[in-house]
Amino acid sequence: MMGFLLALVTALFFPGIILRVKSMASGRKGPGILQPWKNIWVLLHKGSVFSTTTSFIFRMAPVIYLSTILCAMLLLPFPGIPSVFGFQGDFLLFAYMLALGKFIFILGALDTGSSFEGMGANREALYSMLAEPAFFILFGTLALLTGHTSMQQIFESFQFVGHNSFIIGFIAVYLLIQIAMIENSRMPVDDPKTHLELTMVHEVMILDHSGFDLALMHIGTALKFAMYGLLIANFLVPVDAGIMMEHSPQWLVQPDKGLAATLGKGGLVVVQVVVYFLIQVIFAALIGMMESFRARKKMAKNPQFIVTLSSIALVAFILVLLITFKMIS
Numbered sequence: 001m002m003g004f005l006l007a008l009v010t011a012l013f014f015p016g017i018i019l020r021v022k023s024m025a026s027g028r029k030g031p032g033i034l035q036p037w038k039n040i041w042v043l044l045h046k047g048s049v050f051s052t053t054t055s056f057i058f059r060m061a062p063v064i065y066l067s068t069i070l071c072a073m074l075l076l077p078f079p080g081i082p083s084v085f086g087f088q089g090d091f092l093l094f095a096y097m098l099a100l101g102k103f104i105f106i107l108g109a110l111d112t113g114s115s116f117e118g119m120g121a122n123r124e125a126l127y128s129m130l131a132e133p134a135f136f137i138l139f140g141t142l143a144l145l146t147g148h149t150s151m152q153q154i155f156e157s158f159q160f161v162g163h164n165s166f167i168i169g170f171i172a173v174y175l176l177i178q179i180a181m182i183e184n185s186r187m188p189v190d191d192p193k194t195h196l197e198l199t200m201v202h203e204v205m206i207l208d209h210s211g212f213d214l215a216l217m218h219i220g221t222a223l224k225f226a227m228y229g230l231l232i233a234n235f236l237v238p239v240d241a242g243i244m245m246e247h248s249p250q251w252l253v254q255p256d257k258g259l260a261a262t263l264g265k266g267g268l269v270v271v272q273v274v275v276y277f278l279i280q281v282i283f284a285a286l287i288g289m290m291e292s293f294r295a296r297k298k299m300a301k302n303p304q305f306i307v308t309l310s311s312i313a314l315v316a317f318i319l320v321l322l323i324t325f326k327m328i329s
Contacts, residue, residue: 003078003230006273010226010280011219012037017281021288036218043215051208053113061108062209062216068101069223076230077152079237079272089149091139095132098183101220102128109205120204123299127189130306131182137313138175141168145320155234164323171316173232177286178309180228184221187290188297188305225287229280237275 016033023030050059075094077083083090102124109121143149145168146157160169182189185203192203206217297305 001084002081003076003083003234004073006078006276007073007076007223007226007230010229010277011222014225014229014280014284015222017284018288018291021285022292025289025292036222040215040218043218044212046211048209048211048213051112054111054208057104058108058111058208059213061104061111062213062220064104065101065108066216066220066223068097068104069220069227072097072101073223073227073230075151076227077155077234078230078276079155079234080269082152086150086152091149091151091154094151095135098224099128099132102183105205109208112208114208117205117207124185124205127182127185127302127306130303131179131309134175134306134309134313135179137310137317138172141313141317141320142172144317144324151234158235164319168316168319169235171312172235175309175313176228176232176235177283180225181287181290182306183228184224186287187294189302191291191296225284226280229283230276232283233276233279236279237272 013033015036016031019031019036020033048059072094074084075086075090075097077086106121106125109117139151139154142154142158146154148154148157158165158169160166181187186192190203206214209217
């Protein structure tokens with residue numbers, strides 16, 4: 001439950017940090033950190049307008065989309081603290097909960113009968129389909145390396161010990177950052193600020209949503225960013241307080257001095273929470289910097305870029321095969 005609650009808190013400032021970084025990078029004062037949620041608050045108090053060509057699918061899509069994200073977040077652990085509904089192979093349900101939300105989201109766009117929204121839905125479906133193998137190869141690699149299929153056990157068993165683990169950890173963090181950008185339709189596959197019909201992806205899918213429904217869409221985007229940030233934090237802070245004390249230098253855990261004596265086991269958990277928020281802030285700032293200095297790729301280049309992520313994930317998979325002696329040279 002800790003991870004779920006922290007992800008909710010993170011979503012409050014994550015979009016604002018991205019906007020602040022982009023504003024500072026372009027030399028503008030820019031909006032405040034809470035401005036995106038102020039806009040959402042305004043939308044929540046407005047009514048929704050529905051086209052006469054739409055059916056109940058269009059009206060249900062925002063609620064189901066947000067619900068699937070919240071359910072997926074309940075499967076995520078926090079370092080040393082189990083998730084609400086974790087089980088063996090839970091990363092499969094995590095991925096397909098998000099896929100279900102995206103599927104309903106796409107159906108809602110197609111339900112409008114607009115060829116314009118159909119174009120955006122086609123692109124978003126293609127990008128998600130191409131990014132899915134990279135996610136499964138990554139977690140399959142981690143399952144092979146650690147011998148576990150539960151996300152909590154995978155993160156607790158994965159340790160940054162030796163060069164190989166650092167390589168795998170770097171690849172995992174890189175892939176999660178890129179998948180987060182693709183799933184949220186951000187740079188380099190899409191520009192959230194574009195209004196050119198030929199290049200719009202996500203924005204064209206929400207053109208017919210308004211008021212309360214549009215607010216749910218924006219809330220879902222903020223939560224997905226925080227959710228992927230929590231996944232990254234589980235890699236970078238992979239152990240509970242007890243294991244931290246066990247693997248810390250002797251001077252750090254001596255009973256009469258050091259950090260362990262000052263904070264205790266509970267205090268180290270507080271340190272983990274602080275590190276978690278620091279990772280989220282860095283993640284949000286990194287997204288803002290990438291969107292400030294990175295150009296959007298050409299539409300024809302996007303599939304090639306996304307498929308490349310699966311190739312990078314295969315590099316980690318082959319490395320794990322060599323480490324575990326499952327590949328005979």
